[in-house]
Each structure stands twice: as C-alpha cells, then as structure tokens.
Amino acid sequence: MRLSASQSRLATRGAACTNAPLGRPRDESINTEVVAAVLQVLKTRGYRAVTIEGIARRVRTARTSLYRRWPSKRHLVAYAVVSEMGASPAADTGALREELEAAVRTLLRAFSGPLGHALPGLVADMAQDPELAATIREEVLAARRNSMRDAFARAMAREEIRKDLDIELLLDMLTGPFYYRALFGHAPITARMTLDTVKYIIRIASRR
Amino acid sequence: MRLSASQSRLATRGAACTNAPLGRPRDESINTEVVAAVLQVLKTRGYRAVTIEGIARRVRTARTSLYRRWPSKRHLVAYAVVSEMGASPAADTGALREELEAAVRTLLRAFSGPLGHALPGLVADMAQDPELAATIREEVLAARRNSMRDAFARAMAREEIRKDLDIELLLDMLTGPFYYRALFGHAPITARMTLDTVKYIIRIASRR
DNA sequence: ACGTTCCGCTACATAGCGTAGCGTATCTGC
DNA sequence: GCAGATACGCTACGCTATGTAGCGGAACGT
Structure with missing residues (x-):
C-alpha cells in the first residue's frame, strides 16, 4: 500500500514528487476522507455507484479537486482498494x-x-x-x-x-x-x- | 442457447410470444447480424467497445430497432454470448x-x-x-x-x-x-x- | 511582496444510454 | 380490398457521467 497517486500512473501534475514542495500544500485530509468515502460506497452500493461527483459531494469538495489527484475514476478506486488491502x-x-x-x-x-x-x-x-x-x-x-x-x-x-x-x-x-x-x-x-x-x-x- | 430476448428478461413488447404473429414480422436477419457484430467487436476490441450505436451502424440499422429487441446493452451482450456458447x-x-x-x-x-x-x-x-x-x-x-x-x-x-x-x-x-x-x-x-x-x-x- | 500551488466554483464539451413520436412498410384476418 | 397491428428507420430529446478549462482567492515558501 502507500501507493502514491502519481506513482501508479501519473497524477494531474507533479505534487508530492518534488522533494521541495512549493506553493500551497495539498490538504491531506481530503485524501483520507476520499478513500474512506470510496470504500464506504463500494461496500454499501457497489462499484457502479462510485462516481467522482458523488464522492466529491460526500467529502464536501469539488470534482476538480479529485481530478487534480487521480487522473480518472479507475485510479481513484484502485488507490482506495490498495490503501485498504495491505499485505x-x-x-x-x-x-x-x-x-x-x-x-x-x-x-x-x-x-x-x-x-x-x-x-x-x-x-x-x-x-x-x-x-x-x-x-x-x-x-x-x-x-x-x-x-x-x-x-x-x-x-x-x-x-x-x-x-x-x-x-x-x-x-x-x-x-x-x-x-x-x-x-x-x-x-x-x-x-x-x-x-x-x-x-x-x-x-x-x-x-x- | 436459443435464448429468446423476451425470455431472459422481457423484450420491449410481446413479439415471438403469441403463437398468432400479428402485424409485420421481425426481420430475423437483423437478429443474427447483430449477434455476429457483437461477437466480432467483443473479440477484436473488447466489451467496452460494444455500444448500441456502434452495433447498429455495423448492421446498418437504427438504435431503436435494437432497443425493440433487447431492453439494454447488457441483455444484448448476454444474448450474443449465450447464442455462441452452446452446451x-x-x-x-x-x-x-x-x-x-x-x-x-x-x-x-x-x-x-x-x-x-x-x-x-x-x-x-x-x-x-x-x-x-x-x-x-x-x-x-x-x-x-x-x-x-x-x-x-x-x-x-x-x-x-x-x-x-x-x-x-x-x-x-x-x-x-x-x-x-x-x-x-x-x-x-x-x-x-x-x-x-x-x-x-x-x-x-x-x-x- | 512574490511566485507557486491548491481549493472551490462555474462552465463547457463529449459519450453513451434509453425513450418518444412520426411516417412508412409488411403482415394477418375479415 | 381494407382495417388493425406490428416492425422499420428516422429525428429529437433527456439523462448521467466523464473529463477539461479558466477564474478568484487562499496557503505556503523565499
């Protein structure tokens, strides 16, 4: 686990890659909340019910903020699942x-x-x-x-x-x-x- | 196999159910051509590439004609696969x-x-x-x-x-x-x- | 102060699904 | 024949979801 979004494929932009973080840092709480929301929806309503829009609403953020971290829904779900399923x-x-x-x-x-x-x-x-x-x-x-x-x-x-x-x-x-x-x-x-x-x-x- | 569309779930309307077929009969060639097209696309470009629109174009018919026979893409694919995979x-x-x-x-x-x-x-x-x-x-x-x-x-x-x-x-x-x-x-x-x-x-x- | 990056927002473009309605063609039964 | 019923091909629409673009403002480093 501990799979960085940018590691698995390539996040929207650098971030978390450069060892000299420049500019406003990412709100890490969004990251964990999103994963929790995805797992929650997965468990209760299945894969199909997971939508970027829906997850964003649950976390009270914007779709665009999610797209900054994960290039697509696939990657988001993969990230969530990998975070959950450790060795x-x-x-x-x-x-x-x-x-x-x-x-x-x-x-x-x-x-x-x-x-x-x-x-x-x-x-x-x-x-x-x-x-x-x-x-x-x-x-x-x-x-x-x-x-x-x-x-x-x-x-x-x-x-x-x-x-x-x-x-x-x-x-x-x-x-x-x-x-x-x-x-x-x-x-x-x-x-x-x-x-x-x-x-x-x-x-x-x-x-x- | 030999699974009627109306049998698996319920086709748009009766048809092929009443033993006294009334009105213009369905063009059975469409049926077989559609199945062939679906299998072709499945094999060459995968499940996701199968779209009602795309299949209709290949068979030179209208999307609506397909919806008259299969209530959704799922059923269409299922029908095609079942037709192909006999016992x-x-x-x-x-x-x-x-x-x-x-x-x-x-x-x-x-x-x-x-x-x-x-x-x-x-x-x-x-x-x-x-x-x-x-x-x-x-x-x-x-x-x-x-x-x-x-x-x-x-x-x-x-x-x-x-x-x-x-x-x-x-x-x-x-x-x-x-x-x-x-x-x-x-x-x-x-x-x-x-x-x-x-x-x-x-x-x-x-x-x- | 300044540049950089993130945040939240609105707006937009695209794809695909599924439905509705129309005029026309084709079949059955009277 | 003619009427009724159904399929065909078409256009048009509404919906959901994806993914992109651009903006003002906020948060961090130097």
Whole structure:
C-alpha cells in the first residue's frame, strides 16, 4: 500500500514528487476522507455507484479537486482498494495447513468487505487499462500469493510435500475458487469451503 | 442457447410470444447480424467497445430497432454470448481423466474467443443485474458444470473415486483457475495447465 | 511582496444510454 | 380490398457521467 497517486500512473501534475514542495500544500485530509468515502460506497452500493461527483459531494469538495489527484475514476478506486488491502499476515507457524488456512481466511474476510463489492467493476476496468491491471496485480494479489508461495517453499524444504509441484497452479487452485464464486455468485463462500479447499490442496501436495 | 430476448428478461413488447404473429414480422436477419457484430467487436476490441450505436451502424440499422429487441446493452451482450456458447460436448468415454480434459479444453478455447474478451465486462454487469447474472449462470456456466458433474458421478458409480467428495468445490477448483487467470491475467492459460489441473483434481478424488 | 500551488466554483464539451413520436412498410384476418 | 397491428428507420430529446478549462482567492515558501 502507500501507493502514491502519481506513482501508479501519473497524477494531474507533479505534487508530492518534488522533494521541495512549493506553493500551497495539498490538504491531506481530503485524501483520507476520499478513500474512506470510496470504500464506504463500494461496500454499501457497489462499484457502479462510485462516481467522482458523488464522492466529491460526500467529502464536501469539488470534482476538480479529485481530478487534480487521480487522473480518472479507475485510479481513484484502485488507490482506495490498495490503501485498504495491505499485505496479508502469513505467519510462519511451521504447519502448512495452518498457514494456508490463515491465508485463505483473509480472502474469506476480504470478500465480505469493500473488495468483494469492488471486484467485478475493478476487473472490468483492469481489462481495458493494462497499467491499472499491473498495479492491482502487484499491490493486491501479489502480496497474498507471495505469503502462500513461501508457505509451500518452507513445507517443501521440510520435505513435507512433493517436489514436482506446479506451485503457481496450486495457488490458483487454492484461491481461484474464491474469486470464481465471488464474481459469478453460483455458490457461497463459507468457512467450511476454506477448510475443504486447503484439505484438497494438501492432498495434492502430500507425498504419495 | 436459443435464448429468446423476451425470455431472459422481457423484450420491449410481446413479439415471438403469441403463437398468432400479428402485424409485420421481425426481420430475423437483423437478429443474427447483430449477434455476429457483437461477437466480432467483443473479440477484436473488447466489451467496452460494444455500444448500441456502434452495433447498429455495423448492421446498418437504427438504435431503436435494437432497443425493440433487447431492453439494454447488457441483455444484448448476454444474448450474443449465450447464442455462441452452446452446451459443451461431454462425451461419456468411460474415463474420468479424458472427460475432464475434454471439458476443460473447451474452457481453454472459449477464453480465446469472444467470451474471453467479454468476461470482465460481463462480470461487472452481472454484479448489478441479478437477473442477468442468473441468466448467464444458467445458460453459460451451468451447461459446462453439469457435464463435468456427470463425469464425476459416473466415476463414482464405477467406484473409481472416493465418495466423500464435495463435488461442487472440485468443480470450482478445476475451472476456477481458468476464470481467475482470464480475469486477472497474472498467468497464461495453456494446454499444459489444463492437463496439470485435471491431474491434480484426480489426485484429490482418487481413493486412498 | 512574490511566485507557486491548491481549493472551490462555474462552465463547457463529449459519450453513451434509453425513450418518444412520426411516417412508412409488411403482415394477418375479415 | 381494407382495417388493425406490428416492425422499420428516422429525428429529437433527456439523462448521467466523464473529463477539461479558466477564474478568484487562499496557503505556503523565499
């Protein structure tokens, strides 16, 4: 997180880039209030309901002030989501099952929060803005994947699991079902599901 | 497939419902040409590029003629996609691995065609139109899932696989990774991946 | 004081959606 | 035939949302 608006793509103008801030400084409270407003709207009324106009009204500022910071709605939403979704914990407990369950549980929670409601619209925007897609992948997905990848690596080092595994595919089989269900809604995402998914993944990975 | 526009939601007016068609009949060629145009645009320029105006121009007709058939762009796209994606083959070959591989291969192909480019936008629209979501789930997803579910059921009857399986979850673990990769683009969808996915799923399901 | 930048505002241009109404064409039933 | 019903193609409109331009004033550095 801590993704500067100008970092992800290029804010309207410099600002926060130059290390010698010149002129009137930006009102940082606007920044945080906007993010809060976006997350609020995302959670309660979904992605489509997020409009620059609407957010500006909630924060009692002007649309133009938002455009000074984020070049478009996509970037605003991406910034808000990235600010909210930090890296996942991924403690090293020494037990693969525990670690995977913990990691997957964060997914379960995430899909109940703003991210769950942002996901469909976010995916659509990613499809037409490769730069945005890269940002989301790196800032939101990669952190989660890294922690799980490490968990597999540790288990492999302990010789708990087979060595001939396609870890990337395992990660997709572990988390793909959550995204799949969240996006298409053909089945609910439950605590039971998280346990069973991990159980099956371990069955794939365990030696013989 | 063969989803009537009026069936999925409710076309502008009756038409094709009454078995005694009164008045000037609809020009069916418009229907097929529109679907072709939508799929063409989907494949070449993505979901966002599909506009009622643009499609009407391609088919040399008027926007209003399209609105007479489909209540909104969502329904138009859904109709086009559903028309294109028929039920999957799902032959009964007696070998679970073969059947799953065949089923998953259709996914691999589908994501290279119009559906692949329609998916992100379609998902976004589904999120804000439950009725559309239900239609897509039933007409596009359910057919594929049914054939795979049947394959598992047959294998279970042959006592090839364990009986204590959550088949719905297995289906999600089998196909979820494809949707996941198609939507987020963090990894490519390859033939190798289809084989490995099936291999892992069978490892989960096999007895002992 | 001065330059620079942000803020809040109004105004504007653009795109796309979806609706309404008109004259015309095409079909069915009497 | 003729009347009724419907589709077609067209123009016109209203709406929402995006994104841009320019202005006076406020807040900061030097």
